[in-house]
Amino acid sequence: MARRCRLCLLTVFGVLMGVGCLAAEPGVLLRYTTYLMVQPGPAPVPVRLESRAYGDRHGDHVYSDSPEIALLDASGLALEEISGRLGETLTVAVPASAAPFVLLRLAPGGNYLQASLAAPHAMVATPSAPLHCVGGLSRQYFLVPRGVSTAAVWFHAVSVGEAGRALVYRPDGALAAELEDDFNEPTPLEFEVPEGLDGQVWSVALEAPRRPEWRVDDCAIWLGATLPGLLSPEPAWAEALSRPLATAWRTVMDFEGDDAGVTVQWDRAPPAGVELLGRAGVSTARPYRGRQSLRLEMALPEGYDGANMLKAFTRAVPAAGCRRVSFWFHGDGSGRQLQVRLRDAHGEHFHTPAVPIAWEGWRQVVVDVAGPGTVAAGGDGNQQVDGPEVVLVFQIRHAPGQPRQAVYDLDDVAVSP
Numbered sequence: 011m012a013r014r015c016r017l018c019l020l021t022v023f024g025v026l027m028g029v030g031c032l033a034a035e036p037g038v039l040l041r042y043t044t045y046l047m048v049q050p051g052p053a054p055v056p057v058r059l060e061s062r063a064y065g066d067r068h069g070d071h072v073y074s075d076s077p078e079i080a081l082l083d084a085s086g087l088a089l090e091e092i093s094g095r096l097g098e099t100l101t102v103a104v105p106a107s108a109a110p111f112v113l114l115r116l117a118p119g120g121n122y123l124q125a126s127l128a129a130p131h132a133m134v135a136t137p138s139a140p141l142h143c144v145g146g147l148s149r150q151y152f153l154v155p156r157g158v159s160t161a162a163v164w165f166h167a168v169s170v171g172e173a174g175r176a177l178v179y180r181p182d183g184a185l186a187a188e189l190e191d192d193f194n195e196p197t198p199l200e201f202e203v204p205e206g207l208d209g210q211v212w213s214v215a216l217e218a219p220r221r222p223e224w225r226v227d228d229c230a231i232w233l234g235a236t237l238p239g240l241l242s243p244e245p246a247w248a249e250a251l252s253r254p255l256a257t258a259w260r261t262v263m264d265f266e267g268d269d270a271g272v273t274v275q276w277d278r279a280p281p282a283g284v285e286l287l288g289r290a291g292v293s294t295a296r297p298y299r300g301r302q303s304l305r306l307e308m309a310l311p312e313g314y315d316g317a318n319m320l321k322a323f324t325r326a327v328p329a330a331g332c333r334r335v336s337f338w339f340h341g342d343g344s345g346r347q348l349q350v351r352l353r354d355a356h357g358e359h360f361h362t363p364a365v366p367i368a369w370e371g372w373r374q375v376v377v378d379v380a381g382p383g384t385v386a387a388g389g390d391g392n393q394q395v396d397g398p399e400v401v402l403v404f405q406i407r408h409a410p411g412q413p414r415q416a417v418y419d420l421d422d423v424a425v426s427p
C-alpha cells in the first residue's frame with residue numbers, strides 16, 4: 011500500500027516538476043515562421059504556445075494573423091494542423107514516439123508566439139529555414155562538428171535602425187566573436203574554431219545594440235552551412251539533437267605550401283592574336299586563414315567580347331564519397347557564375363549548381379554535391395563520387411559586359427561525407 015502511494019506521489023511530483031519548468035522558461039519570442047525540433051519520448055510531450063499580439067510591443071500597427079501550428083514527422087509529413095487564436099495560450103501534445111524528432115511549424119504571421127516545454131528541443135536555424143526572433147536572442151547553444159575550423163552565424167534585420175549586437179561564445183563561455191551591426195543585409199559573424207574546440211557545443215546571443223539610435227527587434231538568424239542548423243537553450247539538448255545531423259568536415263586544401271597544385275585553362279580558345287590571361291598560384295596578399303590563399307587572376311583584352319569560362323583544376327584530393335564541398339571565396343560582386351565540378355576516379359563528372367559572385371570580400375560557399383541541383387555525367391555513371399582521389403574544378407563563367415579583369419582568392423577547401 012505504502013509502495014503504491016509513493017509511486018503515485020512520484021508520478022504527481024514528476025508532472026508538477028514538468029509544469030514548473032514550463033512556467034519558468036518561456037522561450038524565444040518568435041514571428042513569421044520558425045521550426046521547433048522536439049525530441050519525443052515514451053509519453054506525450056506538452057508544448058505550451060503563448061500567442062501575443064504585435065501591439066504588445068508596438069502600438070503603431072495591428073495584425074489580424076492568428077497562429078497556425080503544424081506537427082510534422084521527420085520526413086516533413088504533417089501529422090496534425092492546429093489553428094490557434096490570437097492572444098490565447100494553447101498546449102499542443104507531441105505524441106509519444108520512438109522517432110528521433112518531431113518538428114513543430116510555428117507560424118504566428120505578423121504577431122508573436124512563444125513556446126515553452128521541458129523536453130529536449132531546439133529551434134531550426136538554417137539558410138532555408140531561418141529562426142525569426144523578436145527583441146533579441148537569449149543564449150542558445152549549437153554543435154560545431156569535428157573538423158570545422160571556421161564557421162559563421164548569420165543575422166538579417168532588414169529594417170533600417172533595427173539592429174543588434176551578436177555574440178558567439180566558445181564552449182568554456184569565453185567570447186569568441188562579436189559584431190554590432192544594422193544587419194540590413196544578411197551578415198555573417200565569423201569565428202575561428204581552434205583545434206580541439208571542434209566537436210563541442212558553442213553558443214550565440216543577440217543583444218541590444220550600444221548605439222543609441224539602434225534597437226533590437228525583428229531579426230532572422232541562421233547557422234552557416236557547415237554547422238547543423240539547430241539552436242537550443244540547453245547545451246546537452248543541442249548536442250543530442252545535432253549529433254545525428256553533424257557531418258565531419260575535412261580540409262583538403264589550405265594553400266599553405268609552395269605549390270598551389272592548381273592549373274587553369276580557358277574553356278574556349280580565343281581568336282588568333284588575342285590573348286586571355288588566366289593564372290593560379292599561392293598568394294600572401296589576403297589569406298582567409300593561415301599565411302596563404304589560392305589566387306585566381308583573369309583578364310580579357312579590350313575588344314574581346316565573347317563569353318568564356320576560366321577553369322581551375324586542383325590536384326587530386328582524397329574526397330571519395332564526398333557529398334558537400336565548402337570553401338572560402340573572396341568575391342568581387344561582378345555577378346559572374348561560380349561553379350564547382352568534381353571529377354571522380356572513374357571519370358564521372360558532377361556539375362553542382364552555379365552561384366553568382368554577388369558578394370565582395372570573403373564568404374563561405376558550400377555546395378551540395380548530392381543535392382537535386384547537381385548533374386552527373388560521363389564516367390561509370392554510378393552517381394557515386396568514387397575515390398580514392400577526386401579532382402575539384404572551380405569554374406568562373408565570364409559573360410560579355412562583365413568587368414574585364416578580376417582577382418579572386420580561394421582558401422580552406424573542405425569536404426564532408
Ligand SMILES: [Ca+2]
Binds near residue numbers: 170171172192193
Ligand atoms: Ca536593420
Ligand SMILES: [Ca+2]
Binds near residue numbers: 266299301303422
Ligand atoms: Ca590558407
Ligand SMILES: [Ca+2]
Binds near residue numbers: 394
Ligand atoms: Ca562514379
